[in-house]
Amino acid sequence: MRVNWDILKLSVLILCVIGLYGFSDYRSNQREVEEISVNFLGDNDLFIDEASVNKLLIQNYGSVKNRTKEQLVLNTIEKVIQSNDMVKKAQIYFTVDGKLVSKIVQRKPIGRIEGASKFYLDDVGKRMPLSKHHSARVPIITGKITGKTLEDAYTILNYINADDFLRKNVIGIHVEEEGNYQLRFRMENFVVNLGGVDNLNEKFKNFMAFYAKATKDNSLEKYAVVSLEFNNQVVCTKI
Structure with a gap:
């Protein structure tokens, strides 16, 4: 039986890419949150400050810093922040360098x-x-x-x-x-x-x-x- 080397090479390449992606994703999920960044969008007049946001997270979710990404559920963190009466909307995401960023829109x-x-x-x-x-x-x-x-x-x-x-x-x-x-x-x-x-x-x-x-x-x-x-x-x- 004749072996189609082009198909075989392509298959191996795809498996390697999948493996590298899986390994990279695993390493990323195991990386601990090194820093928390709280950003308020819009007006500079703050009805809730960064310290209040961090306290709210600790009271309702526990400590976020030094926990791995896979231990953190972003939707849950967003709901915790949005539970505050001063917050209209919150968006939470990770950066590639291990920072947890929260963008908060206050009520007006x-x-x-x-x-x-x-x-x-x-x-x-x-x-x-x-x-x-x-x-x-x-x-x-x-x-x-x-x-x-x-x-x-x-x-x-x-x-x-x-x-x-x-x-x-x-x-x-x-x-x-x-x-x-x-x-x-x-x-x-x-x-x-x-x-x-x-x-x-x-x-x-x-x-x-x-x-x-x-x-x-x-x-x-x-x-x-x-x-x-x-x-x-x-x-x-x-x-």
Whole structure:
């Protein structure tokens, strides 16, 4: 029987490659984690720090350093980190030099509730606890806090954050009652009665027209209340 040496050589080569790959993979899995790197993506304001992440891992998973790669389940480590109330998402991976890297995206607060209980409202409308590491500069929400008024406050905050002027100047939302919201501005003495969350685009369009004219006339300081509750008009109460 004639031997096909080309096929035989190719088969041996494939077996060698598979063997080398298996050996390399085995050696890699047996390599111990020499360093842990914690990276926070996005804003530099940290609501959770590296020490807190490491403590969280030790409490829920045990020590990670000096354990082999095959002893560590990356999905489990990710879930442990994501269990923290300040974390939105975590990605964990190994580098070729034996480093365990975690990339963490924090939750983003857009409002702070000041009432019987104090907490943040995050950018997806969920409650977020305050942090001992950092206090976010976001509008303060006060008054009658309920599930529905928080939903409305979230709608208002999303509109405010989409507008550069409003984002820089609105410092608070006061809930008089459901469907009756009042805005407070950074540099002005007046308050803005917004009413409900219906027709926000029209209401703020009217307000910006009023604000531009009153600024030009130097008359902003004359007003105590600016009401946007009525259709297509701005009703002002003087001091």
